[in-house]
Amino acid sequence: MLDALWVIGLYIVLLFFSVAGGIWYALRYRKTSRWEHSGIENSIVGIFGLIISFTFLQAGNAHRERFAYLHKEANNVDALYRYSRELPDSFRLYTKSMLQAFLKHQLAYEQSGNIDFFYNSKKQSDAYWANLIALKNQPHNAAIDKVAEYFDQLQDTVSLFAYSNYERTPAFVIFLLVVVSMLIGFLVGFMNGVKERVHYMVPLIYFVTVSLTMLVISDLNNPRLGLIRPSYYHLQLTLQYVQNN
Numbered sequence: 001m002l003d004a005l006w007v008i009g010l011y012i013v014l015l016f017f018s019v020a021g022g023i024w025y026a027l028r029y030r031k032t033s034r035w036e037h038s039g040i041e042n043s044i045v046g047i048f049g050l051i052i053s054f055t056f057l058q059a060g061n062a063h064r065e066r067f068a069y070l071h072k073e074a075n076n077v078d079a080l081y082r083y084s085r086e087l088p089d090s091f092r093l094y095t096k097s098m099l100q101a102f103l104k105h106q107l108a109y110e111q112s113g114n115i116d117f118f119y120n121s122k123k124q125s126d127a128y129w130a131n132l133i134a135l136k137n138q139p140h141n142a143a144i145d146k147v148a149e150y151f152d153q154l155q156d157t158v159s160l161f162a163y164s165n166y167e168r169t170p171a172f173v174i175f176l177l178v179v180v181s182m183l184i185g186f187l188v189g190f191m192n193g194v195k196e197r198v199h200y201m202v203p204l205i206y207f208v209t210v211s212l213t214m215l216v217i218s219d220l221n222n223p224r225l226g227l228i229r230p231s232y233y234h235l236q237l238t239l240q241y242v243q244n245n
Contacts, residue, residue, distance in 0.1 A: 008218055011178060012211050018182040019203045022189020030194050041191060048184045052213060055177050058169050059220035066223060066230045069161035074234040076157060077103065080150040081242055086143035091135060095147070096242060098128045103239040106158065107232055118162065125155060168221050177217075181210050 077099055084095040102121050109117035132151065136144050188206045192199045219228040 008215060011214060015182060015185055015211060016207060018185035019189040019207050022186040022191075023193035023198065023200075023203065024189075025186075026190045026193030027198070029190075041187065044187065045184055048180050051173075051177055051180055052210075055169055055173055055217055056213065058173075059217050062164065062167055062169075063220045063223070063228065063230070066161060066164050069157050069164060070230055070232065071234055073154060073157040073161065074238040076150050076154040077235075077238050078241065080147055080154060081245075083143050083146040083150065087135070087141065087147065091131070094131065095128070098124055099242050100239065103235060103242070107235060107239070110230075110232060121158075125151075165223050169217070174217075177214075181214070185210070 081095065081099055084092045087095070102124050105117045105121040105124070109115070109121070129151065132144070132148055136148065185203075185206060189203050192202050216228070223229050
């Protein structure tokens with residue numbers, strides 16, 4: 001729901017007007033009526049805090065999950081390459097070439113989002129698997145089973161990481177958060193504007209805090225578009241290791 005920058009910008013504008021609208025309505029209200037606190041205003045704000053905490057936690061967990069997939073992938077590549085050294089030199093060199101190309105294509109895909117790189121990596125892995133199956137038909141070598149095992153795990157982690165980038169906080173939860181934040185913004189503006197002396201500090205702090213929080217949630221939900229993206233440093237180090245050994 002908050003997948004585009006223009007949507008985030010629109011949300012921030014609407015949030016500002018909700019707070020300003022609360023102050024404007026309070027100024028009109030107090031000319032004709034006297035406001036009496038009901039005592040549940042703080043409870044309403046507390047409920048909003050629970051909703052935003054839940055959403056933040058869910059987005060943060062998804063971000064950590066992506067990191068875990070990257071580290072697991074790098075470990076699988078490292079183990080696969082180490083066991084390939086026990087195989088004939090021709091297949092070891094083929095494994096080295098495949099892993100280098102595979103990692104380069106994946107890094108290019110993650111940085112550019114061009115799916116051609118992803119499909120190129122898939123074609124290379126399919127070709128490698130076919131050659132590995134042919135090698136397994138030859139006299140048994142325990143290293144072949146290890147290479148096959150780690151290659152299978154590598155495929156799993158790459159697929160899981162690729163699809164985890166498209167996982168989002170449920171749209172209804174984001175919709176609820178957006179609607180409630182605007183209603184609370186109106187309430188914050190009203191509660192501070194209905195007093196004899198209008199206090200702008202609390203509405204301003206609310207507006208800035210909620211806007212930044214929603215920006216962070218949006219970034220965590222969109223690893224390809226936001227500023228908070230997974231670090232590919234471990235994969236880059238693994239690529240250098242394969243190249244230099």
